[in-house]
Amino acid sequence: MxxxxxxxxxxxxxxxxxxxxxxxxxxxxxxxxxxxxxxxxxxxxxxxxxxxxxxxxxxxxxxxxxxxxxxSDILPVVADESVLMHLFQGHSRTLYDLLEVREQLEGQAAKLAAERGTQQDFYRITKAMEALEESDALVNAKLDHDFHRAIAEASHNPVLIHVLNSLKGLTLQSVQVTLSNLSHRNNIKQQIDKHHRQIYNAILSRQPQWAFKAATSHVFHVRTSLQEIDEKEHGIIRKANED
Amino acid sequence: MxxxxxxxxxxxxxxxxxxxxxxxxxxxxxxxxxxxxxxxxxxxxxxxxxxxxxxxxxxxxxxxxxxxxxxSDILPVVADESVLMHLFQGHSRTLYDLLEVREQLEGQAAKLAAERGTQQDFYRITKAMEALEESDALVNAKLDHDFHRAIAEASHNPVLIHVLNSLKGLTLQSVQVTLSNLSHRNNIKQQIDKHHRQIYNAILSRQPQWAFKAATSHVFHVRTSLQEIDEKEHGIIRKANED
DNA sequence: CTGTTTCAACTGGTATGACCAGTTTGTTTC
DNA sequence: GAAACAAACTGGTCATACCAGTTGAAACAG
Missing domain, CATH: 1.10.10.10 (Winged helix-like DNA-binding domain superfamily/Winged helix DNA-binding domain)
Structure with a gap:
């Protein structure tokens, strides 16, 4: 009418x-x-x-x-990094806080990716996955991030992509810290790869629940591992941004 | 030059x-x-x-x-609160996207609030809860937001608080839309109140798992309810500011 | 006189084509 | 090689014509 x-x-x-x-x-x-x-x-x-x-x-x-x-690159108004970055410095706890948030977000992303991912998405994820596995170099924070980003984009949820991307700066930094702390223990590096594989498989076989579980427990595992080490070696994290 | x-x-x-x-x-x-x-x-x-x-x-x-x-009689609420705000117009999907993200975030917030909330936090949450219940007026988007914010702050996770707060502008509007679409069905208003009670009880009785569950399913419920209505009455969302 | 129909004069929506004004790039020239 | 220059971009502005909803007044029918 x-x-x-x-x-x-x-x-x-x-x-x-x-x-x-x-x-x-x-x-x-x-x-x-x-x-x-x-x-x-x-x-x-x-x-x-x-x-x-x-x-x-x-x-x-x-x-x-x-x-x-x-x-406009001012798009990421959500969670502007400067504020978070500020929080980060001098507060190693923020790393855990960040991981707590990411735990859920990554889970949701993986779940949605499993539900909605297109073949093209899967292709991208696969490529990121392969790149990640090949490089046994432990320094590949970027590759790790690429992998998670591919998943996020496969969720086809702009808001989710946006928020995760806003956390990118911190994520990169945190992953760097994470790897430099975890990966020189070889078994841990293997465990992480295993996690990635689980997430990967769950998504490509379109099993949302499983993907969610795999992704959340992955981040959870990283967080707790890091926490243990931190308690032992005490204060390693502070040094992470000096290069 | x-x-x-x-x-x-x-x-x-x-x-x-x-x-x-x-x-x-x-x-x-x-x-x-x-x-x-x-x-x-x-x-x-x-x-x-x-x-x-x-x-x-x-x-x-x-x-x-x-x-x-x-x-426009709804004169600019101060230029553009956030760019995401604009994504809304004509993109009702973004509302669902937003709720998908909030689902996890609110869940995590509730869980952490149950784990870490102090007595003072609980006091604030209680007050927000009461204010929310008293006002049987359905227009209280702000009260709703206050309630969820109190919970977020009780999580003592700055990153989480920050991210949720960043979504505030959107949340407010979305809640507004939500309420104006849902609440004139009285039973739904009651259901929402019930959800809030569940979340509230879970947190104050320090049951993280339950709190998580209650909060996520709350948002989930809101989202799906809205989705159903949207499918039925089709396009109501766009009209939300015409009276 | 009343009610309907009709049509002209609004209003915004779209399409062309021309020309002005910065920017970039590759060629020419010294 | 460096400076100068000349297309070939890019966005900015204008004029004009025509399409498409809206409105209201004039013309008409009863």
Whole structure:
């Protein structure tokens, strides 16, 4: 009755927004030029421009004359790192706090990934997994993070991806600390790999419950292991950011 | 040297914004047509339209085909509280995404609160709980939020508190939407109260597992309830601010 | 005179095409 | 090799024409 057939312009802004949310265009990255979008979206440049204006109004993109439009990297308003980073320094406990949070988040991500992951997602996860296993070098905090990130993205939950990504800086740091503390015990490195495999298998065989369990207990295990060591060797964590 | 002489369009949007802020055009009121603005502002219609789009993006005006543009009566709640806020508009899915994340976070918070909460924490939670129960008014998004916040703080996990707090802006709005959609069904309001009681009891009797379960299933319940309604009445969420 | 129909004049929505103005890049020139 | 320059990008602005809802007043029917 009052169904106005949604103006195309709304649709354009919406579609672009979705592309950004889906990660097709990432924060800081340049999006196609107006002329290109005109083609890609099959509408006139006027519409493209108006859609971009709308997104600009929402603070989603920034535009520079002669250069192009870019996805605002200020996107991660959630949990801005500076604050957390601040918490971190001098408070080794924050590492545990962080892991406590990640425990749930990673669990949820794994679960959703098992439910919703596409073949493409699985491919990415597999690649990350392989890269992780090959490198017996113990320094690969980044690879570890890539693996978890691939899973997060497979959850197709923008908010979840967003929050986890916001914790990225800390995560990286924490993983670094973790590895440097845990991995020179070879059996632990093996255990971690085993965990990853469990998560991996659960997701690819589409068993959400199992994936959740595997992911949470993985983080839990890392946390408690770290805790034990910390109690023994006392104060190792503080030193972790000095290189 | 790098001072690019502010594009006119920015100026247009700004001038219009100023007119509205100055009270020349009041909330709910119609602003001049695009053609009129073209004259009044001395620029082309394209620019006027783009400026209007920008204002629309900020939520300052609403536009209706054939009728005109009107100043939003829900004036900007202070620019953009967070960018995520915008993801909402037209993306009801994001609400579910958000609840999926909160499900775990709230669960963890409740669990930790049960483990670590002090008597003072419990006192605060109790007060929030009472305030929540007394107000049989259904509009108390804030009270609901206060309750969950008290629990979060009782977890004594700064990271968790911070992340949950970051989601506050969204939570508030989502809760608002939630309530306005759920609560006019009286039995649901009762169910929610019951959930809160369960969480409350679990925490104060220091039963972490139970608290976790109660909190997660609470959010889960809210999410699925909302989902059902959304599927039935279809599109209600978008309309939530039209009265 | 009343109620309906109709149509013209609004309103915003979309599409072209032209031209201006910064930016980048590769070529030419010294 | 370095400086100068000239396309070929990019976004910014304008003018014009036409489509599509909305509204209200004039024309008409009863």
């Amino acid at each position: 009052f169904e106005q057939p949604t103006p195309i312009s709304r649709g354009i802004a919406h579609r672009l927004e979705q592309l950004i949310l889906d990660g097709d265009y990432k924060p800081g990255q340049k999006i196609p030029s107006e002329r290109q979008l005109t083609q890609k979206l099959g509408v006139s440049r006027s519409l493209v421009r108006e859609a971009l204006k709308e997104l600009h109004g929402r603070g989603i993109i920034e535009t520079h004359h002669g250069k192009g439009s870019f996805v | 790098f001072e690019q002489p502010t594009p006119i369009s920015r100026g247009i949007a700004h001038r219009l914004e100023q007119l509205i802020l100055d009270g020349d055009y009041k909330p709910g009121q119609k602003i001049p047509s695009e053609r009129q603005l073209t004259q009044k502002l001395g620029v082309s219609r394209s620019l006027v339209r783009e400026a209007l789009k920008e204002l629309h993006g900020r939520g300052i005006i609403e536009t209706h085909h054939g009728k005109g543009s009107f100043v």
